[in-house]
Amino acid sequence: MNVQLTRVATLLALAVGAATATAQDKITALRGARILPGGAPAIDNGVLLIAQGRIQAVGGASTPIPEGTVVIDVTGKTITPGLIDANWRFGTGSLDRNEQGDEVTPHLRVLDTLDPADRQFERTRAAGVTTVHVMAGTQNVIGGLGAVLKTAGQDVDAMVLGSETSLRVTMGSEPSMGNRAIRGGSVESIYYRRPTTRMGVVWEVRKAFYDAKEAMNQTLNDPQQQDPGLQVLMRVLKKELAVVTTARSEQDIRTALRLAAEFGYTTVIDEAQEAHYVIDELAAAKVWVLVGAPSADRVTGGGGGDGAEPRFSTLTKLAAANVPFVITTGTNQAALDLVREAMFAVRNGIDPQLALDSITVRPAQLLGLGDRIGSLAAGKDADFVVWTADPFDPTAVAAQVWCNGLTVSESR
């Protein structure tokens, strides 16, 4: 995470808020709700005090409310931190996020494809998600640089919390899908692409990092040092940038861990549907695991991508082995709202507090933003959701969604 970049983003965020500064300047108190602060026990009949887009205080009924405060009565409701989707299912524009020009495109930035007016932002906000991590598509071996941004705003620059947060690498058959080995066709054909196998995919990763290693040993004015893609990979090798490896099946997860160990970079395992087979290895490697769309797992088969067999027990096993996991909507187009995905995790035996942490505190920590978002505490961004019932009650609706101290979505 680029710390300086975050600061710049914060300033921009405040500047954009200027138009509605009056609303943000006022001290606002939400009173009477059950507060689930994230990473801490619930507070019944709590008080949440916000001003200037930040949280001033969180506490019980006795929390002092200054004079002149706008008090909103939310008795009977539940407040959680604004949710964070660490692998945002982005419905539209997926073509925009899979560059066909090359298989290895580490320097491409997903941020450049994002349109704040896209309805997906509106829907995501309405579902209580205030921050998302968007990554390059999964059709390239090394896809590009992921970004973190708030879901509310008109200007991407003002929404962004991290423009180059992660580098996406994809294992398995997806990057080779549609590629064709030459068989009579023209070499100039767009279908004449590599890789065409799992072996080829892994080799593309190896080759890229070998090149980066070599480039690191070159002198600064060597043209190889100037290659933008290699520069990104060098940052990965220097552990300045983390890789997110999408690896669904057991085989792919093992490969992802092997590659990270081989080149000594930090990786997060994404869409780890068969993590239940490799719990010990994941624990030993001390990696974070992203699990997408638990709702898609079915008793009678289905839900598994790339030949993976999801299990209901995956998250409980990860929890028992102390492997830090985050619940996301992920690459499954049929994924439900993030809160519902966490609800399915609760259905499958995860403690509700842990499930909530997996979509708030934990992703904030993973994205290096734990000091700003992910929990309700004094000094943090005033991003929170007022739910009509417990968030894991399937009948619950996000009645109000607040982002940077402003209401960005409201329902009945």
Next chain:
Amino acid sequence: MNARSILTAAFGAALCTIAAAQDVLAVKAGKILTVSGPTIENGVVLMHNGRITKVAKAADVEIPWDAKVVDASDKTVMPTWVLAHTQGGIRGANENLQNVPYVSIADAVDPAATWFEDCLRNGVGTVHAIPGNQTLLGGSGMILRPYGRTVEDMAVVTSSGVKLSLQAQGGGRLQQIRRLRKAIEDVQEYLADFDRRKKAFEEEKKAGAIPADKEWTEEHDRLKKPVIDLLAKKTRGWLYVPGAAEVDEALRLSQQFDLVMVFGPGIHKAIPEIAKLKAAVVIDDALEFYETDDETQQERKICPAKQLADAGVPFALSLATNGPGAYPWWQMATCVRNGIDRRAAIEALTLVPARILGIEKDFGSLTEGKLGNLQILTGDPLAATTWVDSVILEGQVVYERSKDPRLQYLFSKEPAKAAAPATPGEGK
């Protein structure tokens, strides 16, 4: 063409029951959601030979000494769900030929399909299986219990009516309407011709041209029989109406036939017309979706079920074949989330479908005299954390979660390790 379908049709419409394994079964329940009446805390459901003989507070029920007792005193007991319209568990629900009213779903039901297994796992006790919507006149359906090794074992009602569909099949919407009218007119013409010939026969017989002892032996063409019955209102039609645009034609057809409307998702623009039917309807499994305004490009969430509820139209819910919509609790919770009354949501999978199917005398609620079809739940039926603990069909325990091998596999039952971690580990 299809000898077996004709055979199954001969079973008749009488209710087929399974022999109850236990003469007397008593279920002690922490809470009984009767659906038809008030909720009973700490109650007992008593069943004799597969039928409910008593539903009351435990203090008011004397459990016979020879009864088999199921102790669910820490659980919730309620009727099993009834599905008014499904193609689940069917192999080849859509015949390629468009005009095939003479086929029967009986020949397509796969008793070994995991879908039926999933039914019990989700508390579904009665399903109406009928040919799919990709048809014109698509054959007859049957009401099944998702339990048994053969179609005969599973049969509750062997012939439930004929499928009709307004879903455009490779042509336009109007073409489909025209084809359906034509198919019906063809049968009407055949009938008129049949009657004309029969009348001529009688007249010739009267005139002496035909010997007096000769009788008219010709019967109605078997391939046309289902539509003839439909025209005579001897059998019901199940009309699939894909969207609002077809509702007017559906209303016209409903004047002519005894029809049950099975709606696709996009019916929200025809709610007042649907209300004119004054009948309960079956709705699509996609309960909420977004619609974009052509002018403003603003997006709106649509829940047709809520609009039907507001217009006073009772509806039966459908289940999806995959995704969360396959869970009854999710479908009902989606209704409640969209502002529908909780009671209406529960009735949409119990009493309303039972009424639509004409089996409310025996199904849909825990009422004395009805069949002993009930599910034992670990909690509230609309909660995400609730699981179906066991299912009893006609007084017989047919599903127990503790003995569900597939569920155990998915949960990889193993001795649990220490409690959940307090803090996430080091990764970055």
